[in-house]
Amino acid sequence: QVSVIMGDFLYSRAVVELVRYGDLGALAILARVTNEMTIGEMRQLLAHDPLAFTEEQYDLLIKAKTASLISGACEVGALTAPTDQRQALARFGEKLGMAFQIVDDLLDYTADETVTGKPSGLDLREHKVTLPLIYALPRFSAAERRGLDALLRNPEPADREITDVVTAVASHGGLDQARERAQRLATQAEEDLGMLPETPARETLRASLAYVLERRR
Numbered sequence: 001q002v003s004v005i006m007g008d009f010l011y012s013r014a015v016v017e018l019v020r021y022g023d024l025g026a027l028a029i030l031a032r033v034t035n036e037m038t039i040g041e042m043r044q045l046l047a048h049d050p051l052a053f054t055e056e057q058y059d060l061l062i063k064a065k066t067a068s069l070i071s072g073a074c075e076v077g078a079l080t081a082p083t084d085q086r087q088a089l090a091r092f093g094e095k096l097g098m099a100f101q102i103v104d105d106l107l108d109y110t111a112d113e114t115v116t117g118k119p120s121g122l123d124l125r126e127h128k129v130t131l132p133l134i135y136a137l138p139r140f141s142a143a144e145r146r147g148l149d150a151l152l153r154n155p156e157p158a159d160r161e162i163t164d165v166v167t168a169v170a171s172h173g174g175l176d177q178a179r180e181r182a183q184r185l186a187t188q189a190e191e192d193l194g195m196l197p198e199t200p201a202r203e204t205l206r207a208s209l210a211y212v213l214e215r216r217r
Contacts, residue, residue, distance in 0.1 A: 011034075014030065032072065033072035040060075040064025043057070050152055051148075053129045059098070063094065063098065068094070074093030075093065085195055088195035092193055092205065096212060099182040107216070108122055109166050109174075109175060121165075124166070125162060131177075132169050132174035136173060147161065190206060190209060
């Protein structure tokens with residue numbers, strides 16, 4: 001509750017400062033990002049059938065909830081730059097944000113609780129279907145599908161149920177495909193950086209791609 005209140009305070013404070021400085025460009029980006037993130041939350045709430053969740057719907061969700069925020073942050077830094085550079089930074093931020101979210105969803109399947117601070121399989125415990133499962137699901141056997149159905153019906157899935165689904169996702173290539181998708185997005189984001197002049201700031205942005213792909217928490 002405290003973290004939510006602090007987040008609301010920081011957001012409202014940012015709006016106050018932007019209005020005080022008359023910075024309508026940054027204010028417009030902030031308003032757009034807030035609207036997109038709200039739409040993302042609404043999409044997630046309206047997804048009643050987790051197993052009907054497609055890769056296209058997943059993309060729309062993470063673009064709205066994660067990528068829009070990072071894209072907006074990058075674009076704000078280029079408000080006075082030429083239009084092509086501003087657009088390139090916005091595209092870079094969107095792809096960076098999508099790669100970040102995919103890696104975060106991967107960590108939910110692969111990382112140890114002592115590293116991430118949250119138990120492996122937390123998304124599954126909350127009945128959230130993310131990219132690794134979306135990729136692997138068409139290859140599930142009938143028995144694996146029944147196990148997944150049982151997990152999603154159980155308000156408090158047992159550790160064994162979580163482990164079985166995580167194992168199935170890994171064995172059917174869901175983790176590998178998701179990693180490859182994150183890598184492709186990072187490669188595309190790096191191409192967007194080619195629109196910018198050679199500066200230390202550009203190289204810092206390039207380094208952020210490696211951080212996102214290699215992060216362990």
